[in-house]
Amino acid sequence: MNHYPLNKDPFKETFGSLENLVDKISDVLQCPVTIEDANHRLLAYSSHEGQSDKARVDTIIARRVPEKVINSLWRAGIIPKLNQSNDPVRISEINDIGLGDRVATAIVSKNGILGYIWVLEIDKRLSEEQFSLLKQAAQTAKNQLLQVQVRKKKKQEGHQELFWQILTGHLKSHEEIKEKIEQFGLPPSLPASVIIFQFKDEITPKIESHISYMVTTTQQLRITFFVISRHELILLGSPLQGSEDKSATVNFIEDFISQMGKRFKVNNIQGACGSSYDTYEKVEKSYHEAITVLNIKNQFPQEVGDTYSYQQLGIYRYLEVLLKKKQEDGYENATLKKLGEYDGINKTQLLETLEIYLNNDSNVNDAAKELHIHTNTLIYRLKRIVEIADIDLKNPNQKMTLYLDIKLNKLI
Amino acid sequence: MNHYPLNKDPFKETFGSLENLVDKISDVLQCPVTIEDANHRLLAYSSHEGQSDKARVDTIIARRVPEKVINSLWRAGIIPKLNQSNDPVRISEINDIGLGDRVATAIVSKNGILGYIWVLEIDKRLSEEQFSLLKQAAQTAKNQLLQVQVRKKKKQEGHQELFWQILTGHLKSHEEIKEKIEQFGLPPSLPASVIIFQFKDEITPKIESHISYMVTTTQQLRITFFVISRHELILLGSPLQGSEDKSATVNFIEDFISQMGKRFKVNNIQGACGSSYDTYEKVEKSYHEAITVLNIKNQFPQEVGDTYSYQQLGIYRYLEVLLKKKQEDGYENATLKKLGEYDGINKTQLLETLEIYLNNDSNVNDAAKELHIHTNTLIYRLKRIVEIADIDLKNPNQKMTLYLDIKLNKLI
DNA sequence: AGTGCGTTTGTAGAATTACACAAACGCACT
DNA sequence: AGTGCGTTTGTGTAATTCTACAAACGCACT
Numbered sequence: 116m117n118h119y120p121l122n123k124d125p126f127k128e129t130f131g132s133l134e135n136l137v138d139k140i141s142d143v144l145q146c147p148v149t150i151e152d153a154n155h156r157l158l159a160y161s162s163h164e165g166q167s168d169k170a171r172v173d174t175i176i177a178r179r180v181p182e183k184v185i186n187s188l189w190r191a192g193i194i195p196k197l198n199q200s201n202d203p204v205r206i207s208e209i210n211d212i213g214l215g216d217r218v219a220t221a222i223v224s225k226n227g228i229l230g231y232i233w234v235l236e237i238d239k240r241l242s243e244e245q246f247s248l249l250k251q252a253a254q255t256a257k258n259q260l261l262q263v264q265v266r267k268k269k270k271q272e273g274h275q276e277l278f279w280q281i282l283t284g285h286l287k288s289h290e291e292i293k294e295k296i297e298q299f300g301l302p303p304s305l306p307a308s309v310i311i312f313q314f315k316d317e318i319t320p321k322i323e324s325h326i327s328y329m330v331t332t333t334q335q336l337r338i339t340f341f342v343i344s345r346h347e348l349i350l351l352g353s354p355l356q357g358s359e360d361k362s363a364t365v366n367f368i369e370d371f372i373s374q375m376g377k378r379f380k381v382n383n384i385q386g387a388c389g390s391s392y393d394t395y396e397k398v399e400k401s402y403h404e405a406i407t408v409l410n411i412k413n414q415f416p417q418e419v420g421d422t423y424s425y426q427q428l429g430i431y432r433y434l435e436v437l438l439k440k441k442q443e444d445g446y447e448n449a450t451l452k453k454l455g456e457y458d459g460i461n462k463t464q465l466l467e468t469l470e471i472y473l474n475n476d477s478n479v480n481d482a483a484k485e486l487h488i489h490t491n492t493l494i495y496r497l498k499r500i501v502e503i504a505d506i507d508l509k510n511p512n513q514k515m516t517l518y519l520d521i522k523l524n525k526l527i
Numbered sequence: 528m529n530h531y532p533l534n535k536d537p538f539k540e541t542f543g544s545l546e547n548l549v550d551k552i553s554d555v556l557q558c559p560v561t562i563e564d565a566n567h568r569l570l571a572y573s574s575h576e577g578q579s580d581k582a583r584v585d586t587i588i589a590r591r592v593p594e595k596v597i598n599s600l601w602r603a604g605i606i607p608k609l610n611q612s613n614d615p616v617r618i619s620e621i622n623d624i625g626l627g628d629r630v631a632t633a634i635v636s637k638n639g640i641l642g643y644i645w646v647l648e649i650d651k652r653l654s655e656e657q658f659s660l661l662k663q664a665a666q667t668a669k670n671q672l673l674q675v676q677v678r679k680k681k682k683q684e685g686h687q688e689l690f691w692q693i694l695t696g697h698l699k700s701h702e703e704i705k706e707k708i709e710q711f712g713l714p715p716s717l718p719a720s721v722i723i724f725q726f727k728d729e730i731t732p733k734i735e736s737h738i739s740y741m742v743t744t745t746q747q748l749r750i751t752f753f754v755i756s757r758h759e760l761i762l763l764g765s766p767l768q769g770s771e772d773k774s775a776t777v778n779f780i781e782d783f784i785s786q787m788g789k790r791f792k793v794n795n796i797q798g799a800c801g802s803s804y805d806t807y808e809k810v811e812k813s814y815h816e817a818i819t820v821l822n823i824k825n826q827f828p829q830e831v832g833d834t835y836s837y838q839q840l841g842i843y844r845y846l847e848v849l850l851k852k853k854q855e856d857g858y859e860n861a862t863l864k865k866l867g868e869y870d871g872i873n874k875t876q877l878l879e880t881l882e883i884y885l886n887n888d889s890n891v892n893d894a895a896k897e898l899h900i901h902t903n904t905l906i907y908r909l910k911r912i913v914e915i916a917d918i919d920l921k922n923p924n925q926k927m928t929l930y931l932d933i934k935l936n937k938l939i
Numbered sequence: 940a941g942t943g944c945g946t947t948t949g950t951a952g953a954a955t956t957a958c959a960c961a962a963a964c965g966c967a968c969t
Numbered sequence: 970a971g972t973g974c975g976t977t978t979g980t981g982t983a984a985t986t987c988t989a990c991a992a993a994c995g996c997a998c999t
Binding site for chain 2: 975976977978979
């Protein structure tokens with residue numbers, strides 16, 4: 116086993132590539148070593164002949180750390196610990212994801228995390244000295260990564276401009292867009308849908324880096340593009356071929372929102388997506404659909420708060436059209452008008468009662484609970500409503516009309 | 528008591544007016560006498576000082592026979608009997624409408640009924656001779672009425688042309704239309720709505736006379752205009768001030784259809800009406816609404832078969848707009864598609880099951896009955912549907928979306 | 940304070956609906 | 970003919986909803 120003196124830095128020489136560096140580290144520490152970027156994408160791995168654990172193999176195969184592993188590392192508090200610590204951190208094995216004992220360190224520049232170095236402890240634990248060596252290795256890796264960073268940033272700016280052109284319909288034809296995307300060396304990924312996240316507060320550079328992390332680490336969707344404007348994050352995402360589950364996009368949205376909260380304490384994010392289309396020219400449409408979803412979610416937080424996709428909106432997709440038609444017709448629901456008048460005179464809440472009853476799929480128990488009243492009170496009120504408004508609550512057409520008209524009235 | 532010899536016709540002289548004639552008849556028969564036209568509108572009544580029954584008084588006050596009385600006479604089979612008989616007919620009292628014993632005869636020309644003469648039998652019954660005299664009186668009345676008929680016909684043709692102009696939007700401004708209507712001496716009657724009846728078979732002159740009868744005898748609505756084209760009868764009707772009930776128009780439609788069937792054996796009539804508006808310029812709109820109702824009723828006979836007004840259409844009013852939006856969006860309900868495919872492969876009827884379940888307001892019993900299956904079968908199918916289509920049948924938004932999309936699919 | 944009206948809550952039995960399970964059926968496939 | 974799958978029907982029980990009725994409350998009006 117080689118021994119390097121502490122006072123001499125074995126990583127002082129220049130390494131042509133990260134591969135050389137990782138081999139050197141592996142050589143010095145006598146362990147399998149992996150370097151990944153800030154988003155857990157594999158940058159280099161040592162060709163050490165010894166054993167590897169499952170997590171490492173999977174990472175190398177996929178050229179990125181599996182999302183399951185990332186999630187697990189977050190849950191165990193390891194990633195935050197790495198990000199905050201200046202020194203290497205020892206991580207005990209996590210069996211269910213095939214992660215053996217290891218030591219890791221973040222590669223940090225003054226602008227934040229650039230990546231991580233992972234060292235597997237197959238047969239023996241690293242010594243204090245070796246911890247120190249690893250820290251020096253991270254210093255050297257930093258310089259290499261900074262160069263990559265700049266190149267990537269420039270590239271991304273080009274992507275963003277292209278994405279805006281697609282979103283705004285500046286580029287119309289599918290062929291044209293496809294060509295441009297290929298020019299950028301981006302993988303073709305269709306069908307695709309546009310996803311928008313709306314942040315309550317302005318997106319700071321810090322949040323931006325969190326977003327970038329989330330977007331690149333997710334493996335639920337392939338994110339071809341993403342751009343950030345003041346309060347919004349807009350993505351173009353495609354479901355992976357593996358998951359034929361159509362709800363991949365919706366799952367991604369839910370996870371993104373929940374993890375931004377849990378991991379980075381960034382809350383109050385609204386998410387929405389348009390439909391999935393198989394040609395690029397329809398991306399613009401998907402974008403507008405996503406905007407519609409956001410608008411409707413803002414207008415009807417209770418009704419469609421847990422809904423993210425344009426498809427899921429159901430009847431709410433039609434509200435705008437219906438409102439327009441209603442105004443053209445000069446239509447007013449006589450029933451609701453009567454109830455409203457009655458409410459005004461008698462200080463009752465028949466309208467609200469009816470709405471919540473309908474919201475709850477005509478279930479008296481659920482509706483009564485939501486209204487905080489006795490079931491019989493609700494039944495009594497419903498009888499009153501039927502009398503006053505002269506309606507039939509067993510007639511689906513009437514019920515739907517009432518439901519829609521109630522919601523439409525809220526729009527004005 | 529005067530006695531006129533049988534062989535001498537006391538009505539041979541010329542009478543300047545119907546009033547003179549009616550007084551003469553009353554004088555000859557020594558009874559109160561009333562003459563009305565074919566539509567039971569009062570033409571003349573004797574000023575005989577004696578008693579009268581309630582029906583006669585009401586008729587004179589309203590200048591027409593009350594609808595209740597007409598209905599009662601039809602129910603008792605008296606009107607048809609009068610229309611078919613060449614001789615006067617004796618009618619026994621009908622207490623609940625205040626109709627005392629009387630004798631009546633139709634006034635008939637070769638083109639049909641022109642009117643009726645009613646003779647009250649207050650103290651004594653008419654003799655055979657007097658029957659004969661009454662028959663002669665009817666002959667004389669006929670000539671007078673024929674002249675009136677011609678004048679009325681001409682007037683009506685003028686009305687019809689005006690009505691068409693209003694319906695087709697040829698006359699746009701309210702003021703202009705109002706003026707024209709006043710020129711015709713027609714009563715101003717607003718709010719008004721357009722009513723259309725669609726006849727399965729072509730409207731023959733005979734049916735036309737029945738229509739005319741129905742339209743002029745009804746007292747549920749004031750019918751300002753009516754025109755007849757090949758298969759259609761179009762009316763402009765206003766609710767009477769007395770009945771503030773908004774469903775007067777709908778009631779009229781229902782009664783019209785049922786009575787055309789019962790009284791004249793004219794069946795297969797579809798009826799519909801537009802909304803009520805208070806300016807004449809909106810009559811055109813009401814007309815188009817009525818047409819829409821008819822179209823939708825033809826497309827959804829089951830769903831809105833018992834619905835007549837544009838308002839009652841509820842959600843079906845929106846179908847056209849929704850279809851348009853749907854086509855613009857290129858939207859297809861994935862759920863329904865899946866179910867349809869499943870039905871195709873497994874020869875099941877999940878789609879139909881779902882539709883009828885939703886039609887029946889999610890009531891398993893009613894739906895099972897309509898489907899002629901066991902309740903548990905329905906429950907089983909619903910579970911399948913939920914599985915296959917991945918939907919939540921407790922979510923009103925989803926349910927409404929499914930309902931609407933099912934109906935929309937039927938439109939194509 | 941009393942009266943009347945509309946409203947709310949409670950109780951209890953009847954009617955419906957939900958759920959689990961077993962049996963049998965039809966049909967395609969071998 | 971047997972097997973498996975999806976479907977249909979029947980049974981029994983638990984849960985829920987409907988219904989009617991009684992009691993009490995809040996509030997305006999007198």
